Amino acid sequence: MRSYLDFEKPVAELEAKIEELRALADSGNAVAIGDEITHLETKSRRALSDLYTALTPWQKTMVARHPQRPHFVDYCAELITDFTPLAGDRKFGEDEAIIGGLGRFRGESVCIIGQEKGSSTETRLKHNFGMARPEGYRKAVRLMELASRFDLPVITFVDTAGAYPGIGAEERGQAEAIARSTDACLMLPTPNVSVIIGEGGSGGAIALATANRVLMLEHSVYSVISPEGAASILWRDPTRAQDAATAMKITAQDLLRFQIIDAIIPEPAGGAHRNPKAAINAAGDAIAASLQDLAGLSPVEIKRARADKFLAIGRKL
Template identity: 50%
Template sequence: MTAPIDTLKELEARVRDLEVTAQKTGQNLDAALNPLRAEVDRLRAAQPKAAPTRWERVQLARAQGRPTALDYVDRLCTEFTELHGDRRYGDDPALIGGPARWQGVPVMLLLQQKGRDTKSKIKRRFGSANPEGYRKAVRLMDLADKFGLPVVALVDTQGAYPGLEAEERGQGWAIAESIRRMLNLRVPVVNVVIGEGGSGGALAIGVGNRVLIQENAWYSVISPEGAASIIWKDASKAPLAAEALRLTAPDLLKLGIVEEVIPEPAGGAHQNADEAARAVGEAVTRHLRELAAQDAATLKTDRAARFRRLGAYTETP
């Protein structure tokens, strides 16, 4: 394993030397350089791929063309019947939902939808919900509970919308109610973080019996940019913050915060939405099938116990 790397390093050094010489002397050394450059490229490509860094995963989670919640619904669901409005103030396009058949099984969908083009991204506030979104989610969870429909929630948000009106209408109150409602459901709840899991705005629809995350999605108490501007007063230090926050799927699996990491196609979910959707569909359906065997009381108490346990501390006698 070390020999080719040494060769690669030597070759790279020779290319650099020749380039410096060419620059200094004004000679054209391309004839000598090009075969060496080609060999460097070949050797680089043959290197075993290192796992992406945490910051690289954050960028994959935000990649242009990464499948949104509705892209999964299009591929995995039939008869999605979107139900609108919170019955109090409005209808939030950032958090949508309604009943559908998930690979044939009737479920209640809760979806954080970022938008697929510039216009719809702006309309949907890039998936950052207002209180109306969370209040609609509570309403749909009431329906799910009433009709015995399992809840499938796809999480994809940088966080709840930090707007003036959101605060006036009780953003914190709406999130807290949504968390409480989901924890008390007597039906199975499966959550998948499909891109960004930003803070309380994500947790609001994230407290299920099984919490799954895609390989390149992130989930954290604060976005890397938010953390960087608090720690270093500089949002451009986000890559450092991403490392410190341990926000990747493998990190969360290790911390016991998620049950399973769903694999993505090589290069990320945006490289092959069909393949990404197949993996998400398989995992959710498998968990729904397992949970279908549990009675209502068990579903609720197991979910409560799951979250009651989470945390890291020691105890003095």
Template identity: 65%
Template sequence: MVAHYLEFERPIADLEAKIEELSKLSETAGPGAFDAEIEALRTRAQELRRDAYSNLDAWQKTQVARHPDRPHFVDYCATLIEEFQELRGDRAFGDDQAIIGGLGRFRGRPVVVMGHEKGRDTVTRVKHNFGYSRPEGYRKAIRLMELAERFKLPVVSFIDTAGAYPGIASEERGVAEAIARSTEACLMLGVPNVAIVTGEGGSGGAIAIAGANRVLILEHAIYSVIAPEGANSILWRGARTGADAAKAMKITAQDLLGVKIVDRVIPEPPGGAHSDPETAMATVGDVLEEELSGLEGLSADELRKRRADRFYAIGRSGLQ
């Protein structure tokens, strides 16, 4: 598979191209001919990657959050959820594959799990509508949460969408109402729920399944009311850039933690989750297990109170 490099990764791309070139030359020159040079280049590439990812600005983090090779919901589900049984349809219109959900076991614990899926190639991106859910996707989410309530199962949500689908058919079928009811279902759950922003957390399309007791975010993910490009278009009529908007909007994990929009930042491997998906997903699993354990044994009323308290606290740290 051809590696996908972001603009700020060009120096790393050049080094890795040289590594590949030397590796091919060593096949003809004999074993060990360029081992020292290759090892030195690999060390340098690792240093550049570590330095670059320790100093990302808001726009660079936006690019990383959208990286096509980051783990998607189907990857997290396959890695972390055993005996996954997908449940389809909203029992009203149809099945929306932009949100996938069902039953499974997370490290032996029965859970209801759901998440946005963007797809990875042309066929799957069309199938999953690039992660833009229609009303039936959120109504499916409500159905899953009602199932979790009935059988006293915790709910785990993986967030990765630029927003809900704004097309005519989506509006005709009541996307705003579906988002509102899904958000309400999250907030009123009598069982623990944990949401993890793994890539993009966009607008109501994200919060519709992220009104959780604990909202976590990966180190290089973003969470915002609108995409930076959209904010630039609306606020400045396109006179500035998405990078300017990203900086002004405070959409990075670190900014969000400061105003209590998220509760915890999950570290990513050097080079981002896409550079080492297995390690990234294992880390998410460890943090998720810890968070679910912390919510065990709480009554339905206590869970609702804690959830209300966390959302009422958003932004208050800056008002003290």
């Protein structure tokens, strides 16, 4: 069953009416209403297009958090063949918020790492809502070192509200683990491409998104703090999250303009959750194009290009 966001109410009403008319037509208790259904479908598509053409930053945040939006496991299942997950950080334990391993992307061997939020109550608890603990980032470092040893490109998928802020995580060195993961990204001698598929929250996202190419889905967000957190700090009022979302410039369109990301991946009309397969295939095409752009560069050139990219942020504006 489709879940609608608050601002999608006009579309929800139209689609409910369409389903009602279809049920009547199927029951055989109504006169021919095919033309009316076609008219309402056209009206619904137009309303949906108009809504998603003019989304506010807060509305984009809501879309990025949509529970039916495709998650990392969906991208992995669709884009990666022969996937072999690798677990544990060899220091403390396994963290289910970050999934990683080796596989093939369009015939090429790759290392793939992603943050998984979960799609049901059970899986959300299992994956801790995509909020990784230190062992998750240390596992990512282990995988990147493995990729370096076997000369494999690294593809990362970012979807997290932020790193887990619990006491245990802080006791085990959360900040140090994030810093080492960021450093591992920077020092990779092989190409790395990162895709922000939902929320890219704070250092928890940067730990995987320090890449040669950073891509964002059209309605994803990327920020140093959540809008609610920023509103609580700036105005001591979390209800002003909409104001914070606008002020922070967290949308893909803003970040491309500031040259913080490299490209925007278009989403199907109505967001990735309305047509997950199309969104995933578009992401696959963008990843393939990015890897092709980086093919042929030496390890030294790859590292230099990555470092120059991040050093240049904020200097060309």
